[in-house]
Amino acid sequence: MVVKAAETQFDLESTFRAQYGRIARIIARVVRDRARAEELAVEVFLKLWRNRQAQDGQAEAWLYRVAVRTGLNELRRQTRQTRYERLLGFVRRSPTPEEIHAATEEQANVRLVLNAIAPRQAELLLLRSQGLRYDEVAAALALDPASIGTLLRRAQQAFRKEYIKRYGE
Amino acid sequence: MANNAAHLDVWVDQRLAVLDVAGDWQPNMSRALARLRDRSASPSGRGRAWLWAAAATTMAVCLSLVTFPAPRALAQRCLNCSAALLQNFAAPGPGHANLIPEKDRKPAPDFTLTDAAGQPVRLSALRGKVLLLNFWATWCHGCKAEIPWFIEFQRAYQSRDFVVLGVSRDDDGWKAVRPYINAKKVNYRVMIGNDAVARVYGAAEMLPVTVLIDKSGRIAAKHAGVVSQSDCRAEIETLL
Numbered sequence: 212m213v214v215k216a217a218e219t220q221f222d223l224e225s226t227f228r229a230q231y232g233r234i235a236r237i238i239a240r241v242v243r244d245r246a247r248a249e250e251l252a253v254e255v256f257l258k259l260w261r262n263r264q265a266q267d268g269q270a271e272a273w274l275y276r277v278a279v280r281t282g283l284n285e286l287r288r289q290t291r292q293t294r295y296e297r298l299l300g301f302v303r304r305s306p307t308p309e310e311i312h313a314a315t316e317e318q319a320n321v322r323l324v325l326n327a328i329a330p331r332q333a334e335l336l337l338l339r340s341q342g343l344r345y346d347e348v349a350a351a352l353a354l355d356p357a358s359i360g361t362l363l364r365r366a367q368q369a370f371r372k373e374y375i376k377r378y379g380e
Numbered sequence: 381m382a383n384n385a386a387h388l389d390v391w392v393d394q395r396l397a398v399l400d401v402a403g404d405w406q407p408n409m410s411r412a413l414a415r416l417r418d419r420s421a422s423p424s425g426r427g428r429a430w431l432w433a434a435a436a437t438t439m440a441v442c443l444s445l446v447t448f449p450a451p452r453a454l455a456q457r458c459l460n461c462s463a464a465l466l467q468n469f470a471a472p473g474p475g476h477a478n479l480i481p482e483k484d485r486k487p488a489p490d491f492t493l494t495d496a497a498g499q500p501v502r503l504s505a506l507r508g509k510v511l512l513l514n515f516w517a518t519w520c521h522g523c524k525a526e527i528p529w530f531i532e533f534q535r536a537y538q539s540r541d542f543v544v545l546g547v548s549r550d551d552d553g554w555k556a557v558r559p560y561i562n563a564k565k566v567n568y569r570v571m572i573g574n575d576a577v578a579r580v581y582g583a584a585e586m587l588p589v590t591v592l593i594d595k596s597g598r599i600a601a602k603h604a605g606v607v608s609q610s611d612c613r614a615e616i617e618t619l620l
Contacts, residue, residue, distance in 0.1 A: 227416060228409070235407035240399040249407050253415050260420050317398045324395075340396040364385065367392045374395060 223260045234278045241282040251281050272350035279334045290326050324374045332366035475610030477618045485598035489580040493571035509541040510619045511593040515583035517549040518560045522606040523588040529609045534568040544568035594619050
């Protein structure tokens, strides 16, 4: 039993070493605070460690899906928090230097649009723009590879529509 | 069409490109690895979350009990109720006999009623035996809970001059009572009561009422409401 646990630990660590950088970057694209993105990336690997089923076979695809979902969830949480703070007229806490550096206005706009469209579509766009091939995106989101093209097109249209609605061309 | 699609592709890619993380950013691998080792070695977050939730709930309950008198009274009542239930249903431990002292006992009012077989039953004719007289009805849930205990008492003590008598207060008489006592295999005599008998034993207003009558025909104990099985057993044993 102890040997088994040690084995799992070892496997987790080698997967971690191979994938951590990529997973942290996926999350950092949507989460403005990088320290927070790193924290969340570790959480993704802990989920993998607890979810034994995901470990056999397609661990990589699973990691991408969970990473992109975790990032979007955090984005949603942050957006909500900002809205409440503004709504309640709280004294706006001054942004950390990290935030100023990370969140340009255009980045914030794109993130808000991603937050507004359907989560499935946002996941698809983020994974695709991360440089994943169609078959990799399909594996990560458990979709039929043949339908990825169509779904991606629809997601792009939704993104464009929402973007133009908010900020114009 | 294809041109449009390509255009859209490029347009969206350009927008999403602003999210690209600067190439100079390197996530801190050693710090993350240390955190991973630490977290995967400790009990799972979910387990800990449960622990926290349980602790917080207990705390909240305690605080509200301490702060507000109403929940305190309610909690006391709940505790009493559950203690009584446990005593009756779970733990048939030694009961506590609570009998009227012999010098204060009054003679049980006599009556004659007819049992299910059509035979008259006269209370005074049973003098010399310990009697358990139970007023009940088929529509009374508390009464029905007691019946299995009385069946057991009858079986256990009938060889030692002990008799259970059931007096039903059903308005429908035998039409309601006979099917019930047949179904429950009631092993003691059951009669249909009347208002006069019920009144003298205090069973006109409430049910169930259980009266224990000693060998001299005097009332040794009177329980209004559901009896405690273990107390009742202790009282019977004392009287025998």
